[in-house]
Amino acid sequence: MPLDPDEMISSFEASVGEHTQRTLQLSAELEAAAVTVRSAGGEVTVRVDSAGGLADLRFHSESDGLSRDELARLVLATSRRAQARLAEQVSAIVSGMYGAGSGTAAFVAEAYSNRFPAVDDGEEQR
Secondary structure, X not given: OOOOHHHHHHHHHHHHHHHHHHHHHHHHHHHHOOEEEEOOOOOEEEEEOOXXXXXXXXXXXXXXXXXXXXXXXXXXXXXXXXXXXXXHHHHHHHHHHHOOOOHHHXXXXXXXXXXXXXXXXXHHHO
């Protein structure tokens, strides 16, 4: 039985509409993604935005005895931990939307994990 051209067009339009909605939803969820991490000793708290950029930085009383160099190292290490967690969060968002085994989820997860690799949690202690 030959395919009806009107049905083919309707089916294609529905597919495009569904894909567009999913893409818009993914874009909104990725834009809203952010991670807040406090250093292991409680000295600093950092928040990174969806691009991995520093969105907030707080110093706590536990940081009072640190030198500027120690504090700078701690801020950077905590930021890297937050960015690595962002990569995990983004991977979960995309996997939840497209399925863990999808090419889209794999592509996005790899891009974020390459940009923000996992860090050794002991890095703050060095």
